[in-house]
Amino acid sequence: MAQSEQEILEGLAEIVNEETGLDTDQVELDKSFTDDLDIDSLSMMTIVVNAEEKFGVKIPDDEVKNLKTVRDAVSFISNGLG
């Protein structure tokens, strides 16, 4: 079943919250993972792996560096879901 970008954003925000303790409403599309949300590379890997499991997509390791903003991640997951 296709998920809307809004649903992906909400799911991603829950993952970020669980790993970092950030409030889900801070996880907005234009936020940078590193600069705005202060998420380090270790946490980012956990978020990616958990997102793969949650959304049933594959996010290759060399793609992770391109996911600079929350919007990048949502788009990637959305495209992956076709």
Add this chain to the structure above:
Amino acid sequence: MPSTHDRRVVVTGLGATTPVGGTTPETWDAILAGRSGARTMEFDWVAKYELPVHFAATIHTPPSEVLKKVETRRLDPSSQYALIAAREAWQDAGAPEIDPERLGTAIGSGIGGVWTLLDQWDVLREKGPRRVYPLAVPMLMPNGPAAAVSLELHARAGSHTAVSACSSGAESMGLGIEMIRSGRAEVVVAGGTEAAVHPMPIAGFAAMQALSTRNDAPEQASRPYDVDRDGFVLGEGAAVIVLESEEHAKARGARIYAELASVGMSADAHHITAPEPEGSGAARAMTFAVENAGASLGDVVHINAHATSTPVGDVAEYNAIRRAFGDLTDDIAITATKSMTGHLLGAAGSLEAVLTILSLYHRVIPATINLEHQDPEIVLDVVTENRKLPDGDLLALNNSFGFGGHNVALAIRTY
């Protein structure tokens, strides 16, 4: 720079999360009331793995009730306990203002992050390497708790971890004294932590027949010095103190609980687990601690003993005390608080140091529970009803011994 070697080191903050209380005051009240923290384990793995021991002295207040969710996720339970105890100790000390480069940490652990290690091994086998948590290694390393406390307090004078099995907590406090005496630090947050109530260590300790199997009466299972003792009761938790140079503590008007006067350490080099039966190594640790405190053997009025409730260990410690103190032994009031807390392994020495500090501060020695028929081989004045201590300057010892032949004695003085 003038020598700091003779500086007095004092205790200004206490923190503990234990099987009998979530804080130091709760723990102390439970100890004075003679309450046991041993209870039947309600974990499905007890039956699943057919463990021969069905009880342990599990933590009184789960960290999830105290810490943020993200902290419980990113820290092994051993680090969680240490952080809880360190925060309490730091607040209790009045959160002293200190240059971070003059503040150190020393938090020991006997086993380290065994939950993380084995959970992540399961993840690897069941789900593959990509699912292994990226923080697995820093969570399982035995210095993880010291690092977590160092990060929390921005302590930059050095962060250390003594790993000496069941003397890790006491040895870390000894490191704290030495950090201050060497001039490297002014304040040190020191203690021990352990979170090993896990089926694998339980199976291991049971396999070596070290654990009590009194499954029908957990609260009576830890019975140091009793003729019917049959092994120790595994406990978990952490205890941490704030150590400070006397000048620093006085300059800021801190409440001083006691002086951590010295540490004595030695090694048995006898057997990997069995204590040297004559107790010569343990005796040397005790006499060194007393002499290094500038005291004489006759000054010691109280010993909080290691006394784990194993048939062999309690006798070996008795022999060591008798060897060190001779006839003076009969004038020393002994207590074994593991009768209530169980054996917290790498946190045991630090918890018992906290209890010894409080015994001197409040001038009362808590009773040893479950002592019904004292072993005739152990001729000690064991306190079985809370006993008042007299006024005046008093010296007490806290003994800790670890697998590997480690002997640590802390000398603590009223202030």
